[in-house]
Amino acid sequence: MTSVAPKHRRKSVAVHIGSVTVGGDAPVVVQSMTNTDTADALRTAIQVAELARAGSEMVRITVNTEEAAAAVPEIRERVEAMGLDVPLIGDFHFNGHKLLTKHPACAEALAKYRINPGNVGRGKKRDEQFAQMIEFACRYDKPVRIGVNWGSLDQDLLARLLDENAQQSQPKALEEITHDALLESALSSARRAEELGLEHDRIILSCKLSGVQDLIRAYRDLAALCDYPLHLGLTEAGMGTKGIVASTAALSVLLDEGIGDTIRISLTPEPGGQRTQEVLVGQEILQSLGMRSFTPRVIACPGCGRTSSDYFQHLASEIQEFLVAQMPVWRATHPGVEDMSVAVMGCVVNGPGESRNANIGISLPGSGETPVAPVYVDGEKTVTLKGDTIAAEFKALVKQYVQEHYTSPEHNAAPGTISAL
Numbered sequence: 001m002t003s004v005a006p007k008h009r010r011k012s013v014a015v016h017i018g019s020v021t022v023g024g025d026a027p028v029v030v031q032s033m034t035n036t037d038t039a040d041a042l043r044t045a046i047q048v049a050e051l052a053r054a055g056s057e058m059v060r061i062t063v064n065t066e067e068a069a070a071a072v073p074e075i076r077e078r079v080e081a082m083g084l085d086v087p088l089i090g091d092f093h094f095n096g097h098k099l100l101t102k103h104p105a106c107a108e109a110l111a112k113y114r115i116n117p118g119n120v121g122r123g124k125k126r127d128e129q130f131a132q133m134i135e136f137a138c139r140y141d142k143p144v145r146i147g148v149n150w151g152s153l154d155q156d157l158l159a160r161l162l163d164e165n166a167q168q169s170q171p172k173a174l175e176e177i178t179h180d181a182l183l184e185s186a187l188s189s190a191r192r193a194e195e196l197g198l199e200h201d202r203i204i205l206s207c208k209l210s211g212v213q214d215l216i217r218a219y220r221d222l223a224a225l226c227d228y229p230l231h232l233g234l235t236e237a238g239m240g241t242k243g244i245v246a247s248t249a250a251l252s253v254l255l256d257e258g259i260g261d262t263i264r265i266s267l268t269p270e271p272g273g274q275r276t277q278e279v280l281v282g283q284e285i286l287q288s289l290g291m292r293s294f295t296p297r298v299i300a301c302p303g304c305g306r307t308s309s310d311y312f313q314h315l316a317s318e319i320q321e322f323l324v325a326q327m328p329v330w331r332a333t334h335p336g337v338e339d340m341s342v343a344v345m346g347c348v349v350n351g352p353g354e355s356r357n358a359n360i361g362i363s364l365p366g367s368g369e370t371p372v373a374p375v376y377v378d379g380e381k382t383v384t385l386k387g388d389t390i391a392a393e394f395k396a397l398v399k400q401y402v403q404e405h406y407t408s409p410e411h412n413a414a415p416g417t418i419s420a421l
């Protein structure tokens, strides 16, 4: 899979999570989370597999009950039986120390534990239970994510910082103290984990908020204060366009500054929607920033008054779906194909230009133009399609291009020619 380091990637230590590396020189990793009941091992394994096949490189599952903890080894086995090697991350809150004590097979089957310092207990119990979680990580040789969340901020810590602030001659605003508390919670928990014996390169940090600008500020500051890999995500991003845009706005700024080593897009699925959408959005963000490639890029114009029908919209969508559907196989059989660009354009104004610049492109006829569709391959016009079979013929040409150009690891070999249909 292609990856391009951002211009100024922040230096972080590499943390190994099963077969996946987060931080160091590794490409930014896309991860996701299931929303099934973990106690239902079959349904959870199926969703893990769907997410992994969509491109999620790690999958988090909630481990909230005895039944859920007991199901984790079976989920692991089922996922492996489907031929998938995707690290499973256990999301623990409140009772993680108890569940890991009672379910050693769960502790073993997980590749990483997520610990929320705000949700491991209050007062003295907090320290004891946090220490227990870290002891499990050491015993089973697992990395952890210390995941601080605005909605579950350590209230003892916040109260202490507020008290200290009140003593100052010029007290800071509440938002400032909350910001400080988020960072302090993450960093002091990481320090404590190391004091308890966890290696420095077994820790990932996150500091999630639901406000875009608050999130950017928190991660910029966190990035400057440590070299732990950072897990980025806008928490409670929301549904549909709002969730996608807010996540993209926040993460793009940080990623472009070289901040962030793994991302999760916390979208609320639309009723009946696919959980895999969060994976595709994460991939799109990285691909749009030129950091990684996952699926061939379809360049399609928006259409305008020059398009006499919505045919080209259908074709663009058909080609996009075709490419996405091929990727699970092509990823293995045609390495490098994720870098390919395919243009589907609506008329002669920008059609030939964009099509020439793509690996393969088609320029459909706009209103008043001759009803023919020239196809361009590596900048050269090769064939002109017409009639009712344009879509099928163009798809066949795309397939042929892939077979001729991406059949070996050296996918940048000199372009071949394709025969006209």
Ligand code: SF4
Pocket (backbone or CB within 6 Å): 301, 302, 303, 304, 305, 306, 307, 345, 346, 347, 348, 349, 350, 351, 366
């Ligand atoms: S390429 Fe043609 S149809 Fe597409 S937006 Fe531009 S002018 Fe309109």
